[in-house]
Amino acid sequence: MKLPPIVSSLGVVFFTILLVTGLSTPGQAEITSLDTGNIEDILNNAGVALVNFYADWCRFSQMLQPIFEEASNIAREEFPDVTQVVFARVDCDQHSDIAQRYRISKYPTLKLFRNGMMMKREYRGQRSVTAIADFIRQQKVDPIKEIHSLEEVNTVDRDRRNIIGYFDQKDSENYHTFEKVANILRDDCVFLAAFGDVSQTERFSGDNVIYKPMGETVPDMVYLGSLTNFDLTYAWAQDKCVPLVREITFENGEELTEEGIPFLILFHVKEDTESLEKFQHEVARQLISEKGSINFLHADCEKFRHPLLHIQKTPADCPVIAIDSFRHMYVYPEFRDIEMHLLEREKKLGVWIRKPVSIWCDHHLPHATRHISFA
Template identity: 85%
Template sequence: MKLLAIPPSLNIRFVTVLLLAMGLSTPGIGEITSLDSGNIDDILNNAGVALVNFYADWCRFSQMLHPIFEEASNVVREEFPNTKQVVFARVDCDQHSDIAQRYRITKYPTLKLFRNGMMMKREYRGQRSVVAIADFIRQQQVDPVKEIHSLEEINALDRSKRNIIAYFETKDSEHYHTYEKVANILRDDCTFLGAFGTVSESERFSGDNIIFKPVGESAPDMIYLSSLNNFDLSFAWAQDKCVPLVREITFENGEELTEEGIPFLILFHVKEDTESLEKFQHEVARQLISEKGSINFLHADCDKFRHPLLHIQKTPADCPVIAIDSFRHMYVFSNFKDIEFPGMLRQFVLDLHSGKLHREFHHGPDPTDITPGQEDTAGEVASSPPESSFQKLQPSETRYTILKRERDEL
């Protein structure tokens, strides 16, 4: 029996249809904007939402993502035809290493989300598929401000979350547009609500206003006192309220926190032990506010993070415990109760920055720190500090696959 020969063009068409069904290819040319140092600021600043693919041509995962990214762009463009509402863009990091360095791109491909030119903390880490990427963009288009229809709803707010409530005469105002822009950027950190017209009238005795309701039933409200039209002032105020000085680290946000690239000062505490957490928060604010940009202040559930505790020869029974993870080694604070002694917690952090903690682990106490009767041990070499545990929450070498990577536990 003679077999029919299939023309090469039909072979290609069949493969294309098959790949499309799998979400791995796209017909035509996707609407992807190539960014360079000359156009990046203009394009991102004028985009409501921009999803940017930072890639390298030699990376096979980058090559696999290209057709998926293009097809997702086509799908999204059909739903959101306004070219400034949603932008899909890409950066060749080999050709534009200055841009890669600017946004701290170290692995390829990396998908970063921008709003009005501002890069969001949380990059896209979902499945590398057309459906998942399109769904992610749809979620970004959901109104970040929940409208209040009755002031009674405020009494039913979840006070375990940070809530910002705005009272406006109308939605069609510069005040509201500025508030909405702030809410879009901080939507993952706070709950934003808005009351309008007659619903908000009783709260607008001196005009439109915004208040912050902190966590806790008894926590007093805080009022925004600066210009409602000024985005920079509004954003700075809301960010200060929505992003706490001491954040909780979990397995879900650990990768994001490690990508900030600065060491951790961590309080390990039993979840129910709120008293120790409050003391830690108070002392961090009192002693370490000036170090905010050089170290992350975190708290962690002792039970969930047993493994890092074992690294420093502690168990949940020893909590509360304070430690520094430098992404190279871990160092333990002498005694939790010592945080209330003036300057001790601050000195612990300064000793990390100066290299003293690492030096003393290897070579014993510095000569000026030797206590009477300890002189004979000054020259002894101490044991090496425990290796970093939280470094393991950084993106793995196998992170960039078509399917979402399962998180390995510490």
């Protein structure tokens, strides 16, 4: 196994072994080979697409191939509509531009797409026919819970972010847009919907969508845009479901790393909400245009005590801001200066390195030991 070099990063690397046994001979599989000429059309027209980014020289890519093909056969039997589920593959040696576009750093990598949009989390389950087929079934489960009484709205979990739609009828363009957004953001928000007479009192000016934030006392927010405009509806929902500044933990570190974009991290004492609020405010004021290019994160100083030591800091130094480019970490000079040009110096230094650190052939298991290391 070729392993990546140790880097100055909070990136998470898994080292494990998967034993593959008892594979049956796959039938004729319908795997679509993607290239620059067809990738947009095929992915944009697929409700769900699972794409295998592979390299022929990688032994683990070779091992996955028959598993992927047989899982595709099962999915085709259960979901015969070719617009519902697509299994596809990209030869990353022949199409390195596609691999770079989707920030592929190891082979094989299984990425999930919905209506042409790549999901943040790659498939990290077992590499078996059963597990992959089950994963696809889970992706086809309706993410929207239907409300049969408005009393149910009062019992939603306020520890979660909830988006509730009130529609005249289910078979409508407005609801289809809502459904499309819910499928993409199903891991980030709880989606609910009411129809017909049940929703009538909430539809005083037509179909209506509201956001219920976390917390009992936080007021609801109403979507004021057109429900037939997917881009506008999705942008609004994403802004509500995915916080601009998220918390990084040892549990979600790999998922955040898989998004493939640099980190801007505030290390702070958990009880120090003032520093966090100031960081959130300055990120929103100065860097909102960088959302999608940079992950804005905050971390508990005590839990990340060891990584702090590697940048010559301790919890006593917090709050501390660091930039993780996946090659190195850079410490922001003084927290009190964040009101002025938060990233100007770092941008001039060319800190934001978009290229992957290295490409390697990886044998993956979902349960492994996490290693966070610095040079």
